[in-house]
Amino acid sequence: xxxxxxxxxxxxxxxxxxxxxxxxxxxxxxxxxxxxxxxxxxxxxxxxxxxxxxxxxxxxxxxxxxxxxxxx
Numbered sequence: 756x757x758x759x760x761x762x763x764x765x766x767x768x769x770x771x772x773x774x775x776x777x778x779x780x781x782x783x784x785x786x787x788x789x790x791x792x793x794x795x796x797x798x799x800x801x802x803x804x805x806x807x808x809x810x811x812x813x814x815x816x817x818x819x820x821x822x823x824x825x826x827x
Contacts, residue, residue, distance in 0.1 A: 766817045766818070766819070768796045768798055768810060768811070768812040769810070770798045770800065770808055770809075770810040771808075783802050783803060784802070784803075785800055785801060785802045785807075786800075786801045786802075787799070787800050787801075788801065793821070794813055794814065795811050795812050795813040795814050795815075795816070795817075796811060796812050796814075796817075797809070797810075797811045798810050798811070
């Protein structure tokens, strides 16, 4: 793979939650929330108002530089 392709793959956040979801039983609705906070990306999987899986990745791990926005 080229260096550019490698950098693009670093920008994905993966969450393996199949084991957690199977334990909740068939037919249980799930929701997935994604949050961009000041340090990185957070992904949570919710089932019946309970977080059943979670992961995060820092912007620095993805090669992203964060700059403060100045208010006008």
